[in-house]
Amino acid sequence: MGRSPCCEKEAGLKKGPWTPEEDQKLLAFIDQHGHGCWRSLPAKAGLRRCGKSCRLRWTNYLRPDIKRGKFTVQEEQTIIQLHALLGNRWSAIATHLPKRTDNEIKNYWNTHLKKRLAKMGIDPVTHKPRADAPAGAASSSGGAARYRAAAHLSHTAQWESARLEAEARLACEAKLRALASPPPPPAPAAAAASGLESPTSTLSFSESAQLFAAGAGHDDAHGAAHAAAVLTTRSYGEAAAAFAEHHRFGDDDAAAPGFLAGVLLDCSAEQRFAAASTAAEASGGERQQEEEEDKGYWSSILNMVNSSMSSSSSSLTSEAVTDPAMMYLPAAAEF
DNA sequence: AAATGAACCAACCGCATCGAT
DNA sequence: GATCGATGCGGTTGGTTCATT
Numbered sequence: 089m090g091r092s093p094c095c096e097k098e099a100g101l102k103k104g105p106w107t108p109e110e111d112q113k114l115l116a117f118i119d120q121h122g123h124g125c126w127r128s129l130p131a132k133a134g135l136r137r138c139g140k141s142c143r144l145r146w147t148n149y150l151r152p153d154i155k156r157g158k159f160t161v162q163e164e165q166t167i168i169q170l171h172a173l174l175g176n177r178w179s180a181i182a183t184h185l186p187k188r189t190d191n192e193i194k195n196y197w198n199t200h201l202k203k204r205l206a207k208m209g210i211d212p213v214t215h216k217p218r219a220d221a222p223a224g225a226a227s228s229s230g231g232a233a234r235y236r237a238a239a240h241l242s243h244t245a246q247w248e249s250a251r252l253e254a255e256a257r258l259a260c261e262a263k264l265r266a267l268a269s270p271p272p273p274p275a276p277a278a279a280a281a282s283g284l285e286s287p288t289s290t291l292s293f294s295e296s297a298q299l300f301a302a303g304a305g306h307d308d309a310h311g312a313a314h315a316a317a318v319l320t321t322r323s324y325g326e327a328a329a330a331f332a333e334h335h336r337f338g339d340d341d342a343a344a345p346g347f348l349a350g351v352l353l354d355c356s357a358e359q360r361f362a363a364a365s366t367a368a369e370a371s372g373g374e375r376q377q378e379e380e381e382d383k384g385y386w387s388s389i390l391n392m393v394n395s396s397m398s399s400s401s402s403s404l405t406s407e408a409v410t411d412p413a414m415m416y417l418p419a420a421a422e423f
Numbered sequence: 424a425a426a427t428g429a430a431c432c433a434a435c436c437g438c439a440t441c442g443a444t
Numbered sequence: 445g446a447t448c449g450a451t452g453c454g455g456t457t458g459g460t461t462c463a464t465t
Contacts, residue, residue, distance in 0.1 A: 105433070105459080127450065143451075144434065179453060194454070195432055 102136045106145055110135055114142055115150055148191045155187030159196055167193060168201060172215040 102110075117133035123146065126139035135142060148154075159167075163185055170181045178190035178197075185193060202212040211218045 103435075125450080140436095140451080141434075147452095148433070176454065190453075191433080198455095199431060 100136060101138050101141075103141070106149075110137065111145070111150060114145060118146060118150075148189045153187055154189060159188075159200075163188070164201065167197060168205075171197065171201075171212075 106114075113133050113135055117129065121132070123129055123143070126143045129135075129139055129142050130137045133142070137145075166184055167181060170184055174180050176194075178194045182188055182190040182193050205212040205215075209218055210216065
């Protein structure tokens, strides 16, 4: 679908950092008229910028509902968890972090969290322990046994396929729901007021539902899953619940995520690896421990989702993770 | 105090997606 | 169904600030 070069190719348009005057003009215009059509906004507002640049400036910087400053430990946890679940879908992740923009989260991931995980010997893409983890990372002492334990516990591929399956099923359910009761027209203010979406998200609740429904029509389960992945917090909860339902936690093959997520979020990964290693080496107890960890992981996801649904802010950052089996809460989350 | 490198983050770029025609 | 315009999204860049030598 070829796209013509966008407006910034026009001559005379300014690029680069915004000046306070430009900010003021943009703010004043949006305050008075709303943004409406971004493409025509710059001319109306008296700005020599392209609409895209204005939209970005507004979305990432000028909006009054943006929280700036350091990320809290819980925000970090949420990002890591959701990244493990969603990958680089920053806007979907931002949906769960009120007042944070996708750009900010992305930057924070790239400059902080990714490095921390790498330092721990965990692949920030797969969230699995790296085979080639540098000495001094998670493998610094008793590394081999720990990685055996990690490998033993890591069945991410199975988890992933189960997750896709669950999401596909949920997509179908959502389609049915959407057909039964069409979502209200997009009304950002109303939606935000209802707490169904984060002010940082550019994807409205209703849009998500439509996306979900569209995804459900897809023959390809991955397509449906993809649509489902950007869905509301309810869907995440259902996905987790469906996964739990399909793969009872005691099943032999349903293992890894809990352990791994625990490691990711644990300030003392060393201890955790050691614990896992010990457990793995102590015959009999290992499977039970894995199961407990899985339960903990999924409980925490469910808690996260439930709390976000019940709280008007839809925040996952506070009460989100309550299961101590998963969260050995990092007082100073330096991995 | 100056030079250098690292870290940070706002903004850009280009592709994907959606809705209208 | 094809095309087009508008917008959203994620990857990347480059300027600025901070820390170290």
